[in-house]
Amino acid sequence: MKLLTFAKTELHNLFSKPATRLYPQEPRVYPERTRGHVENNIDVCVFCGLCSKKCPTGAITVDRPAKSWSIKRFSCIQCGYCVASCPKKCLCMRPAYTQPASEKGTETFTQAPKDDQSA
Amino acid sequence: MREKILDMFETSTGGRVIFSVNKIGGVMKDMDADMLKEFVKILNGMEKDLRELSRTFLENKAVNSRLQGVGLLTKQQAHDLGTVGPFMRASGIVRDTRRMGYAAYSDLEFETITSDVGDCYARTDVRIKELFQSIDIIRQAVEKIPDSEIAVPVKGFPDGEYFMRVEQPRGEAVYYVKGNGTKFLDRVRVRTPTFANLPGMLETLKGAQLADVPILILTIDPCISCTER
Ligand code: SF4
Ligand code: SF4
DSSP, X not given: OHHHHHHHHHXXXXXXXXXXXXXXXXXXXXXTTOOOEEEEOTXXXXXXXXXXXXXXXXXXXXXXXXXXXXXXXXXXXXXXXXXXXXXXXXXXXXXXXXXXXXXXXXXEEEOOOTHHHHO | XXXXXXXXXXXXXSOSSOOOOEETTEESOOOOHHHHHHHHHHHHHHHHHHHHHHHHHHHOHXXXXXXXXXXXXXXXXXXXXXXXXXXXXXXXXXXXXXXGOTTTGGGSOOOOOOOSSOSHHHHHHHHHHHHHHHHHHHHHHHHHOOOOOSBOOOOSOOXXXXXEEEEETTEEEEEEXXXXXXXXXXXXXXXXXXXXXXXXXXXXXXXXXXXXXXXXXXTTOOOHHHHOO
């Protein structure tokens, strides 16, 4: 009886699909709620700075005169407070994780001057 | 098998290890009926695999010879040393904080799982039975979960203190918070189950064979990072 149990496991392992996936060829599909990274739709941002005030780790810096929004990816803990606080709803949490890096960099997004459109 | 569990965590909360889904007043994300149904399906499948797996621990001769009679802790010792959780229950003390009926536990049916032997085998046995108990509790909870708000708004800063006992997988944890009416709390203290189980573990280690030490430590399932604070 004991032997049979073993054989069952063995056969199962022989003929079942591997539990792992062939990673780079078969990319991982993230569930939609995965907290991967924060994204800013910079054209909508009004640089009010609320997100940087709410951020518990101080990862976001907003420069109103320069119309730039920067995030220290390595300081961000993906808590989502900034996303919840943004009055323009231009921030969102995307499922994909950021690329690994060997240096702690800051990513800066700058809004293109709007004059072209209004002119 | 662990991957399936992590995937369920990720689908429901967005985090695989750190969930960040609880907030003051409730939770941040809701689970809809489809998601819950899917989870129960996964759990049902997993229960089958677990049954198979648990036989290795409970029926295999070689494993049993390493577990049985090793690290005995009597009921009296378990009580005196203040052990908690499966470690305590394996020594014959019938106590489970969930039976006090906090949260939704008063609406769910489950028995406290105990063993009278108090050795490593008993601890393994209790833990494995609790796995199936947990799956059963989840199934009951999914059936009975009401459709309602997931959080209530909380305003202002707390004043006063609060003390809460909860049952965690490793045993009873104690949370203590003291507020002073400002933005900052005076004190927060978490007594983790591993911390309470260390004296009991030391007792079982006395005079043990070196080869038994890993088993003695692992059967209390210590979380070192919880305890080292
Ligand atoms: S809260 Fe929103 S609108 Fe305000 S600066 Fe941040 S991203 Fe821009
Ligand atoms: S997700 Fe949290 S930590 Fe990250 S930038 Fe937003 S507020 Fe800061």
